[in-house]
Amino acid sequence: MPVTLDRVEVVLGARRILGPLSLSLLPGSLTVVVGPNGAGKSTLVRAISGERPATGGSVRHDGADVAAMPAARLAGLRAVLPQASTVAFPFTVYEIVSLGLRMRAGLSPAGRRRAVAAALAAVDLEDFGARLYPELSGGEQQRVQLARVLCQVGDAVGEAGPKLLILDEPTASLDVRHQLDVLSIAKDFAEAGGVALAVLHDLNLAAGFADRMLVLDRGRLAADDAPDRVLSSGVLTQVFGVAMTVLSPQGWPRPAILPDLSACRSAPRG
Numbered sequence: 450m451p452v453t454l455d456r457v458e459v460v461l462g463a464r465r466i467l468g469p470l471s472l473s474l475l476p477g478s479l480t481v482v483v484g485p486n487g488a489g490k491s492t493l494v495r496a497i498s499g500e501r502p503a504t505g506g507s508v509r510h511d512g513a514d515v516a517a518m519p520a521a522r523l524a525g526l527r528a529v530l531p532q533a534s535t536v537a538f539p540f541t542v543y544e545i546v547s548l549g550l551r552m553r554a555g556l557s558p559a560g561r562r563r564a565v566a567a568a569l570a571a572v573d574l575e576d577f578g579a580r581l582y583p584e585l586s587g588g589e590q591q592r593v594q595l596a597r598v599l600c601q602v603g604d605a606v607g608e609a610g611p612k613l614l615i616l617d618e619p620t621a622s623l624d625v626r627h628q629l630d631v632l633s634i635a636k637d638f639a640e641a642g643g644v645a646l647a648v649l650h651d652l653n654l655a656a657g658f659a660d661r662m663l664v665l666d667r668g669r670l671a672a673d674d675a676p677d678r679v680l681s682s683g684v685l686t687q688v689f690g691v692a693m694t695v696l697s698p699q700g701w702p703r704p705a706i707l708p709d710l711s712a713c714r715s716a717p718r719g
């Protein structure tokens with residue numbers, strides 16, 4: 450299911466937040482969006498998900514315009530982990546995760562329990578079903594929300610579930626092991642034939658997992674390329690205003706990035 454953006458722009462009041470921007474996202478690929486705070490990354494993913502449609506241009510999922518789609522159809526096409534999720538009431542983890550099953554009406558009660566258990570196992574929270582969501586740590590809450598998204602996606606991309614997975618800063622609250630787990634899940638989704646899109650601030654995770662990197666700067670696409678080409682182009686230094694050294698450690702499959710600490714206001718001494 451290709452996702453096609455044609456001259457997409459978001460203008461709010463007198464401010465152009467995003468675009469115009471044209472690109473296609475293809476099945477089988479994990480695309481990672483990076484860029485400074487306020488660059489328009491969440492605005493881009495909201496336009497793609499249809500959560501806040503573009504004010505100009507079009508976003509098409511398999512040829513169909515998201516702006517004209519009812520919410521139920523959208524929920525069947527894409528699963529979204531937003532940057533922040535607020536839950537004010539003392540729902541259990543099981544209740545939150547099973548929200549992801551709303552579009553899978555055909556499941557039996559036992560099937561629903563299995564789906565929630567599998568999603569919780571995938572995020573390493575097998576025993577958390579009865580816990581109250583507001584009492585969890587920030588990273589645990591993030592993983593519960595990911596489990597909800599995985600329930601929406603289903604067991605396999607080949608199923609009737611969404612073929613587009615959008616993760617907006619999914620690793621922000623996670624320890625290193627769970628960061629790797631989340632990106633492995635996104636990568637597996639893509640390798641099974643889905644379209645995976647993640648917003649990340651960690652450039653090393655982006656370089657390590659992305660098939661394709663989009664660099665956003667003030668709403669414009671500063672780069673759209675394979676990670677090694679983006680890293681070697683110097684565009685990250687330009688966009689973030691921090692000199693960066695790109696390393697290729699021996700035996701390491703992907704390049705690694707070190708920001709120049711001497712640019713800090715109080716640089717650590719060697």
Ligand SMILES: Nc1ncnc2c1ncn2[C@@H]1O[C@H](COP(=O)(O)OP(=O)(O)OP(=O)(O)O)[C@@H](O)[C@H]1O
Nearest residue numbers: 461464466484485486487488489490491492493532
């Ligand atoms: N509803 C809104 N009204 C006005 N401006 C908005 C609105 N939503 C976002 N913006 C502005 O649009 C710009 C892009 O916001 P966006 O959330 O897309 O950035 P981002 O790249 O995801 O940033 P971050 O890395 O900080 O999460 C910001 O300058 C923000 O202040």
